[in-house]
Every structure is written in structure tokens, then in C-alpha cells.
Amino acid sequence: MLRNINIGQYIARDSIIHKLDARIKIIITILMITALFFIDSFKGYFLFLLAVLFIIYLSQISFMRIIRGLRPVLFLVLLTLILHIFFTRGGEVIWQWRFITIEKNGLITGLFMVSRILLLIMFTSLLTLTTSPLQLTDGIESLLRPLKRFGIPASELAMMMTIALRFIPTLLEEADKIMKAQMARGADFESGNIIRRSKNLIPLLVPLFISAFRRADDLALAMESRCYHGGEGRTKLHELKVKTQDFIALFISILFSILVSFF
Amino acid sequence: MALIEIKGVDFTYNELETPALANINLSIEAGEFIAIIGGNGSGKSTLAKLLNVLLLPGSGKVLVDGMDTADEKYKLKIRQKVGMVFQNPDNQLVAARVEDDIAFGPENLGIPGPEIRKRVDQALELVGMAGFHDYPPHELSGGQKQRIAIAGIIAMEPDCIVLDEPTAMLDPKGRKEVMDTIHFLNKEKGITIIHITHFMEETIGADRIFVMHNGAIYKEGTPEEIFHSISDIKRLGLDVTVVVELAERLKKEGFNLPDVLTISELVDCLC
Amino acid sequence: MLIELKNVTHVYEHERGTRVLKNVNLEIRENEFIGLIGHTGSGKSTLAQILNGLIKPSEGNVIIDGIDITKEKVNLQRIRQKIGLVFQYPEHQLFEETVYKDIAFGPGNLELDPEDIEIRVREALELVGLNYEEFKNRSPFNLSGGQQRKVAIAGVLAMKPEVLILDEPTAGLDPQGRRQLMGLLETLYKKEGITVILISHRMEEIARLSTRVIVLCEGKVQFDDSPEKVFAEVEAIKKLSLGLPEITEILHCIKERGFDVRTDIFTIDGAVKEIVSKLRRKDIC
Numbered sequence: 001m002l003r004n005i006n007i008g009q010y011i012a013r014d015s016i017i018h019k020l021d022a023r024i025k026i027i028i029t030i031l032m033i034t035a036l037f038f039i040d041s042f043k044g045y046f047l048f049l050l051a052v053l054f055i056i057y058l059s060q061i062s063f064m065r066i067i068r069g070l071r072p073v074l075f076l077v078l079l080t081l082i083l084h085i086f087f088t089r090g091g092e093v094i095w096q097w098r099f100i101t102i103e104k105n106g107l108i109t110g111l112f113m114v115s116r117i118l119l120l121i122m123f124t125s126l127l128t129l130t131t132s133p134l135q136l137t138d139g140i141e142s143l144l145r146p147l148k149r150f151g152i153p154a155s156e157l158a159m160m161m162t163i164a165l166r167f168i169p170t171l172l173e174e175a176d177k178i179m180k181a182q183m184a185r186g187a188d189f190e191s192g193n194i195i196r197r198s199k200n201l202i203p204l205l206v207p208l209f210i211s212a213f214r215r216a217d218d219l220a221l222a223m224e225s226r227c228y229h230g231g232e233g234r235t236k237l238h239e240l241k242v243k244t245q246d247f248i249a250l251f252i253s254i255l256f257s258i259l260v261s262f263f
Numbered sequence: 264m265a266l267i268e269i270k271g272v273d274f275t276y277n278e279l280e281t282p283a284l285a286n287i288n289l290s291i292e293a294g295e296f297i298a299i300i301g302g303n304g305s306g307k308s309t310l311a312k313l314l315n316v317l318l319l320p321g322s323g324k325v326l327v328d329g330m331d332t333a334d335e336k337y338k339l340k341i342r343q344k345v346g347m348v349f350q351n352p353d354n355q356l357v358a359a360r361v362e363d364d365i366a367f368g369p370e371n372l373g374i375p376g377p378e379i380r381k382r383v384d385q386a387l388e389l390v391g392m393a394g395f396h397d398y399p400p401h402e403l404s405g406g407q408k409q410r411i412a413i414a415g416i417i418a419m420e421p422d423c424i425v426l427d428e429p430t431a432m433l434d435p436k437g438r439k440e441v442m443d444t445i446h447f448l449n450k451e452k453g454i455t456i457i458h459i460t461h462f463m464e465e466t467i468g469a470d471r472i473f474v475m476h477n478g479a480i481y482k483e484g485t486p487e488e489i490f491h492s493i494s495d496i497k498r499l500g501l502d503v504t505v506v507v508e509l510a511e512r513l514k515k516e517g518f519n520l521p522d523v524l525t526i527s528e529l530v531d532c533l534c
Numbered sequence: 535m536l537i538e539l540k541n542v543t544h545v546y547e548h549e550r551g552t553r554v555l556k557n558v559n560l561e562i563r564e565n566e567f568i569g570l571i572g573h574t575g576s577g578k579s580t581l582a583q584i585l586n587g588l589i590k591p592s593e594g595n596v597i598i599d600g601i602d603i604t605k606e607k608v609n610l611q612r613i614r615q616k617i618g619l620v621f622q623y624p625e626h627q628l629f630e631e632t633v634y635k636d637i638a639f640g641p642g643n644l645e646l647d648p649e650d651i652e653i654r655v656r657e658a659l660e661l662v663g664l665n666y667e668e669f670k671n672r673s674p675f676n677l678s679g680g681q682q683r684k685v686a687i688a689g690v691l692a693m694k695p696e697v698l699i700l701d702e703p704t705a706g707l708d709p710q711g712r713r714q715l716m717g718l719l720e721t722l723y724k725k726e727g728i729t730v731i732l733i734s735h736r737m738e739e740i741a742r743l744s745t746r747v748i749v750l751c752e753g754k755v756q757f758d759d760s761p762e763k764v765f766a767e768v769e770a771i772k773k774l775s776l777g778l779p780e781i782t783e784i785l786h787c788i789k790e791r792g793f794d795v796r797t798d799i800f801t802i803d804g805a806v807k808e809i810v811s812k813l814r815r816k817d818i819c
Contacts, residue, residue: 134359165359169401174626180588181627184619185689186611186643203639206629210675218354225315225347226357226415227339227371237366237379303679303708350706404574431706434574434735436775461708500710505738505780505802512806518813526784533813534791 009069009125010132016245017059017130022139024246028253029127033120035257044263045115051256052122059130069125070118077114084110137161142240155231163219171212178207264329265290266422266455267314267345272323274309274478283309284478287323291457293422296449298466298486299459301475302500307459310475311427314457315347328422343372346416350428352408353400361387361403361411362396368419379418386414389452390444406437410444417448423455424448430460438465463490464504467524474499487522535597536697536729537562537585537617542594546580555580555591555753562697567723568731569740569761572750573775578733579622581750582699585731586617615644618695622702624686625679633659633677633685634670640693651692658688661726662718680711687718698722699731704739712739719743741765741779741800749774762798781805788813 012018017025032048039045056063084106091104131139141158148154179189182203189200267290274284284306291297301307312318313325316332327345330337346368349355358364362383369379387393390410400408409429416424426445430438446468448454458465466472472489474482476499482489489496490507497503510523513533523529537560544555555577562568562585572578583589584596587603587610596603598613621627630636637658641651656666662684669677674685683703690698700719704712720743722728734740740747740761747764749757751774757764765771765782772778778786785797785805795812799805 134363162358162363166357166400169399170353173401177621178627180583181619181621181624182639183588184586184614184621185627185640185693186614187639188611188643203627203629207627210629211626215351215354218349218351219357221317222347222349222355223357223367225317225342226368226419227342228367229339229371233373234370235373235375235379236370237363237376237383239376302710435777436573463709500708502709506784509781509784509802509805509809512802513809516806516810526780526787529784530787530791533788533809534793 009128011061011065011129012132013060013130015058015060015130017055017126019245020130020249021240021242021246022131022135023142023240024242024250025127025131026136026139026143028250029124031253031257032123035261036116036119036123038261039116039263040112041263042111044260045112045119047260047263048119049115051260052119052126055126056122059126061126061129065129066122066125069129070121073117073121077117080113080117081110084113133165134162137165138236138238138240153231155234159231167212167215170215171208174211175204175208178211179204266293266328267291267457268324268326269310269313270324270326272313272320272325274306274313274318274321276309282321282478284313284320287480289473289480289483291423291455293455294449294453295455295471296446296469297455297457298469298472299457299475300461300463300466300472300501301481302461305475305499306478307475308427309478311347311425311457311459314345314423314425316341317347339372343368343419344421345423345425346419346421348409348412348416348424348426348429350431352405352412352432355412356400356408356415359399360396361392361398361400364400364411365415365418368415372419382418382420383414386417389417389448390414391440404437405433406440409433409437409441413441413444413448417454421454423457425457425459427459428461429458430462430465438462461501463496463502467504474501486524490524491522535561535563536599538595538597539584540595540597542584542591542596544580544584544589544591544593546589548575553577553580553753555584558594558753558755560748560755560758562729562731564696564729565727566729567719567743567745568729569744569747570731570733570750571735571737571740571747571776572756576750577753578750579701582619582701582731582733585697585699586619587613588619611643615640615693616696618690618693618698620687620690620698620700620703622705623683624690624703625674625682627689628674628682628686631673632671633664633674636674636685637689637692640689644693654692654694655688658692659685661691661721662688663714664688680707680714683707683711683715684718691722695728697729697731699733701733702735703732704734704736716742737765737777737779737782738800741782749776761800765800766798785809 036048039048056066085102088106088109089103093101093103094107095102137158141154144152144154187200187203192200269287269289272284272287273282275282287310299307309318313320316338319333325332327341330341332341356364357367365383365386366379369382387395390413392407392410392414430441433441442465445456445458449456467486469486472484472486473480474489482495490503493503493511506523506526506529510520510529514520520532523532539558539560542555542558546553553575570578580589584591590604599616601608603613628636630639634655637655638651641654659666659669664681664684674682677685704715707715716739719730719732723730723743744761747759747761748755749764757767765778768778768786779800781800781802782797785795785799788795789797793812795808799808
């Protein structure tokens with residue numbers, strides 16, 4: 001039932017993209033997304049699309065998988081397009097019917113916005129598809145570390161993410177079990193209107209919260225007994241190392257983003 | 264000097280309640296295998312937490328390798344020396360991948376990465392789980408999770424491991440895995456083991472058994488001595504093993520039997 | 535006949551790989567005490583959930599009280615009322631503010647009158663050995679572990695099931711708690727006439743009360759017979775890494791040494807008698 005939910009969307013492959021350092025991938029993603037907002041020509045978007053397709057090819061992830069990732073935002077994309085087409089004014093009139101007019105600027109801005117959203121999602125999902133949640137956590141921690149002096153608790157944040165990743169499957173399994181146990185006592189989780197249904201969730205949610213708190217208590221004790229005392233003086237089993245190919249990838253993407261911004 | 268020394272320790276969780284521990288005195292030598300048994304609420308878990316500085320005694324002293332647990336400056340050192348494994352296998356693994364979990368303790372101690380790598384591999388080997396580096400904990404069986412928890416302690420190179428009912432939630436196979444592992448670590452690596460349980464049969468290979476009742480040490484002795492005080496054990500609501508009970512009954516019927524603990528000992532003597 | 539499984543096959547996903555329940559045929563009758571054993575992953579818990587309609591098997595028929603529940607449009611609530619299921623660590627399902635409300639949850643779902651519900655809650659609490667007046671208004675979360683488990687079981691008993699399935703009901707309890715729970719099962723079976731299906735890893739518990747033992751292995755029914763017959767299959771049982779009740783094992787060891795003792799005995803009293811009568815005249819040690 002609940003067990004089928006996947007955490008993250010990571011797909012393990014043995015590709016160049018998968019092997020890149022997580023930090024570099026995060027930086028490149030930020031860089032490329034920024035560049036995306038400076039593009040203001042179809043040529044630029046087309047070039048960017050080519051780059052994305054090339055990376056998808058290198059990552060050995062099926063193109064259809066990426067397309068599927070776009071489905072949830074389809075509505076948003078269509079809405080953006082329609083709003084721009086009908087309400088953004090300027091430029092020559094392309095089409096007119098009674099009080100509805102479509103002007104050139106509206107169509108172009110609409111298409112730009114749509115390309116932007118789609119490319120943005122394609123690029124970020126490439127990051128999460130090729131980087132495991134654990135690597136992402138390590139990467140984010142490492143990138144945030146310099147911000148420690150401004151009071152951002154980077155290693156504690158990373159620890160929280162790690163624990164979340166560790167416990168989500170456990171809690172899902174538990175939710176499944178409690179749900180079945182209550183169903184065995186005649187509980188009904190499937191019928192009724194929305195108010196009734198959410199009320200019916202109480203026998204599931206209360207035990208789940210209690211269990212989560214109990215686990216948190218136990219875990220805190222176990223962590224303390226294993227000498228956890230915050231991020232201070234902690235070393236790492238996996239020290240992230242930036243390799244030559246990481247520098248090359250970074251260099252290429254800097255060049256590309258500058259280039260593409262001028263289109 | 265004994266590895267662990269407890270002198271006149273009292274402990275009360277809440278001013279109004281009866282004390283969880285009252286006037287505990289005991290000492291444990293390095294390399295011993297100690298079993299502590301007692302029913303629920305006998306104070307065994309409280310005692311365990313005192314050894315690892317998770318709790319501090321209300322009065323009296325707990326010394327680990329001569330270090331007073333009440334002294335803040337020894338806290339981490341003591342926790343490194345005395346590792347702790349808890350009852351619920353799910354609630355003590357921190358990381359989403361086995362090797363990261365085992366590395367957790369050494370990382371907290373500030374051990375350099377390459378050294379941690381070595382320790383993780385060795386620890387996995389010692390608990391018989393080599394090759395499980397990349398597994399997420401939720402794909403392991405209960406017995407395997409407990410062994411990973413033990414490996415996480417071993418990687419901190421402790422002198423002593425305290426296990427607080429590590430087998431209570433496991434199936435017979437998991438229980439056997441855990442028991443075999445801790446006996447192996449005790450014999451081959453000389454690690455002191457303090458095993459807390461309410462399964463009488465798990466105390467069989469121990470050097471000494473402490474029986475706890477109502478926050479006090481009710482009895483102390485070798486398994487032979489403890490097992491054959493059947494009426495005492497039963498009065499505390501604990502179980503005597505079938506072998507011991509059968510042997511006692513046969514003695515009453517006129518059989519001339521020595522104190523036996525295992526099935527093979529009993530059968531050897533009978534046949 | 536209470537429950538009948540015909541050629542039940544079920545394929546399901548588990549964290550540790552795909553598992554299968556293969557072609558299970560079972561009949562569960564009134565007034566049985568069934569011990570269901572098998573190592574972890576043999577399909578016991580899945581079978582338990584099929585027996586009360588929580589899981590619909592991929593193939594085969596489950597007939598409860600003459601109704602095939604694998605067919606469409608069956609009132610599963612009624613089925614689940616008849617076949618009570620106590621999960622592992624049932625105390626984890628407690629959620630109400632008071633013991634009374636929690637136990638009343640099941641009867642409430644059956645839409646009974648408040649008076650009937652009160653009678654059921656009282657009966658269920660007394661049955662598990664907790665005083666109604668003393669416990670009804672207490673919060674279930676302030677009880678001891680053993681008491682919480684009893685309340686959770688009372689929550690299932692208040693549904694007045696004809697069959698009660700319990701998945702490892704003694705797991706995690708201390709010896710005293712285990713003894714009390716086994717005593718409760720004995721009462722339910724002998725005094726209340728409930729058919730009990732007990733899943734346990736402890737062969738002593740299985741041997742003590744069961745009139746019938748079902749052994750599952752890799753999703754198949756390996757044995758389905760009286761405990762005497764099942765535990766006589768020493769080699770097969772050991773190969774499934776299940777173990778025998780300790781008493782039986784001792785008697786088997788004695789038999790292997792060439793003494794003609796009976797091995798279908800599960801109590802210490804019986805074993806003492808048997809050993810005394812067969813070994814008395816021999817020189818001992």
C-alpha cells in the first residue's frame with residue numbers, strides 16, 4: 001500500500017554524470033538555472049535544450065523518464081501560456097475575435113516562460129535522478145560549511161536530512177501496519193466525504209506520531225551513547241574530493257552559461 | 264583495578280517514586296562475560312545507562328577504568344570505552360546506509376577518514392556481515408540490524424559493550440546470531456560483555472550472573488549456582504530453563520544428577 | 535466450518551525481495567487451537583492477513599462462514615468482526631485518551647448501541663484480567679507495556695470474534711507477562727470457545743495448547759497435523775531451523791542413545807514420568 005512510495009528519484013547508473021562530485025553538480029545546476037533566466041531568444045533556448053539532451057544522453061537515463069517528470073507541472077505550464085497569450089499586451093495583433101485579441105508580445109513571452117519552466121525542471125530533475133539523496137546531503141553540507149560562521153548549522157542540518165532518509169521507510173512501514181491493525185478493528189479509511197475521511201485518519205495518525213516520538217527519544221539516547229556531540233570535531237568517512245573531470249565539467253558549464261546568456 | 268566499579272549507587276527517576284536502584288555495589292573485571300537478568304522494572308536498564316553516562320547516580324560512584332562518570336571531562340572517553348546496544352533494532356541505527364552508520368561513532372570521535380574506512384571493514388567482518396556496506400537498514404532482518412549496531416560500537420574500539428535486552432525483539436535465528444556474535448567478541452577479542460536479558464537460557468555461557476529485583480542485586484553467582492536456586496528464581500517471576508527444571512524434578516525422583524545446564528549435559532548424565 | 539482456503543496463491547513485495555504464498559489449502563473449524571509456525575519470511579503474517587480479508591490473494595478462494603470473500607462486493611467489515619487479528623506489538627495501535635474509548639473503537643465501528651458497547655468493553659477488560667472500574671478512565675499511554683498489550687487485545691476481543699489470530703503475542707514481554715498472556719489464550723480457547731490461531735517462534739508456547747500445528751515453509755504448507763505428529767518430524771523441523779519444544783528435544787536425545795522413551799510429550803510432568811519409568815533401573819552417572 002504505502003510501501004511503494006519511493007524516496008527521491010535516484011536511478012543508479014554507471015555514467016560520467018553519476019560519478020561527478022555532488023557539490024559540483026549542485027553548483028552547475030545553480031549556474032545553469034541562473035543562465036536560463038538571462039536567455040531571451042529562441043536560439044538560446046534551443047541551444048540550452050540541446051545541452052540538456054546531451055547531458056541526458058551521457059547520464060544513461062531514459063528520455064521518457066525525464067518527460068514523465070514533467071507531467072505534474074503540465075497544468076501550470078498551460079496556465080502560464082494561456083495567461084500570457086491573452087493578457088500580455090504589445091506588438092502587432094496576430095488574431096482577433098470580438099473582444100479577445102492575441103498580440104505578438106504575449107505569444108512570445110508565453111512561449112519563453114514555458115520553455116524556461118520546462119528546461120528548469122528537466123535540469124533539476126537530472127540532478128536528483130543522478131545523485132543519491134545521501135550524496136546530495138553530503139554535498140549540501142559541504143557547500144554550507146563556510147556559512148557556519150554566520151550561524152548556519154550545516155552539519156546539524158545534514159544530520160537531520162540523514163536521519164529523515166533513514167526513518168522514512170521505517171515510518172511508512174509502520175503506518176501500513178497500524179492502518180491494517182485499525183482496519184482489523186473495523187476502521188474505514190476509504191469511504192465517506194473529505195471531512196469524514198480526515199476524521200477517520202485519527203486512529204492512524206495518533207499512534208504514528210506517538211511512535212515517531214518514541215523512536216526519536218530512543219535514537220537521541222543511542223546517538224548520545226555513541227559520542228555524538230554536535231558537528232564540532234566530527235570527521236567524515238566519505239570525504240568529498242573534487243577530481244579532474246569535475247573541474248572540466250564546471251569549466252564547460254561556466255563557458256556554456258556565459259555563451260548562452262548572450263543569445 | 265577493575266574495569267567497572269559501582270560503589271553504593273542509588274538512583275531515583277522522580278522524587279516521588281520508589282528508587283529505581285538502591286545501594287548497588289559491584290565490580291566487573293576486564294574480559295568478563297556478565298549476564299544481568301531480572302523482570303520488567305527490576306532496574307536493569309537503569310543500571311546499564313549509568314555505565315555509559317546516559318544517567319548519573321543520585322548518590323555513590325560509578326568508575327570506568329578509574330574514571331568517575333560524574334566528571335564531565337571523562338564523558339566522551341567513557342562512552343568510547345563502554346559502548347551500548349539497545350533493545351529496538353530500528354531505533355538505534357542513524358544512517359541510511361550500513362557503512363555510514365558504523366562510521367557514525369568514529370566520526371564523532373574525530374578519527375581520520377581512511378582509519379574509519381579500515382575500522383568499518385573490520386567491524387563488519389567481526390560481526391559476520393562483510394559485504395553489507397551499501398545496504399539500507401530497513402532491508403535487513405532484526406538480527407542483522409542488531410549486529411550492525413554492535414559493529415557500530417566495535418568501530419569505536421571499546422573495552423566493554425553493554426547490551427540492554429538486544430534479543431527481546433528478535434526471532435530465534437536473530438537471537439542466536441546476536442548471542443554467537445557477542446560470545447565471539449568476548450572470547451576472541453577480549454571485549455568485556457554485559458548482557459542484559461530476561462531469557463534465562465541466554466545467560467548460559469556467562470562467567471557471572473547478577474539477578475536483579477526491585478532495584479537491588481538479589482543474587483550473584485556462576486550460572487550453575489544461579490540456575491539451581493530454582494525456588495528463588497521462580498519467586499522473582501523469572502523462568503528457569505526446561506533442562507534445569509527437569510533435572511531438579513528427576514533428582515527428587517531419586518536420580519543422582521550433578522548440576523547441569525544444557526541438554527547434552529543432562530542426556531550424558533542420564534544415559 | 536469457519537474458514538476455508540482453496541488453492542490460495544499470493545505474490546507480494548517485501549523489502550527483502552518478492553515473496554510468494556503458494557497454493558495453500560486449509561480448513562479451520564470451530565474449537566481448534568492452531569499453532570502456526572515457520573521461520574521469518576515463510577508467509578505466516580501474510581496468511582494471517584488473508585484469513586481476515588485484509589489481503590486479497592492474487593489467486594484462489596477464501597471462504598468464511600460460507601461466503602467467498604474474494605468475490606466482489608462482500609462486506610469485509612463483517613468478516614473482520616468474525617475473524618479478529620492481533621498484530622505484532624498490538625500496543626502500537628492504541629490511540630484514544632482512555633482505555634474505555636480505545637476498546638470501544640471496534641464495537642463503535644460496528645455501530646452498536648452505547649449500552650451494548652459498554653457491556654462489551656467491560657467484558658473484554660475483565661477477560662484480559664484488568665479491572666474495569668480501575669482501568670476504564672486511565673490513559674492507555676500511562677500503562678506498563680504488558681498492560682498496554684492486554685488493552686490492545688481487549689480492543690480486538692470487544693469485536694466478539696469467533697476466531698482470534700495472534701501474531702507473536704508474547705514478543706518482547708518478560709517471563710511473567712508471557713505466562714499471563716498464555717493463560718489468557720487458554721481461557722479464550724477453553725472457556726469462551728474461541729478458535730485461536732497462534733503464530734509464535736516459541737515451540738513451548740505452540741506445544742502447550744495447540745490441537746493442531748501448521749508449518750509454513752517458503753509460502754507452502756509443509757505440515758498440518760497434531761503437535762505429536764508434527765514434532766515427531768525431527769529432521770524436517772530442524773531443517774526448517776525451527777527447533778523442537780525443549781522437552782521433546784531432550785526425550786529425542788535420550789531415545790537416540792537407545793532408550794525406548796516416548797517423544798510425543800510436551801510437559802515436564804509427563805517427561806519426568808516417562809524418564810522415571812524407562813530409565814529408573816539403570817545405573818546413573
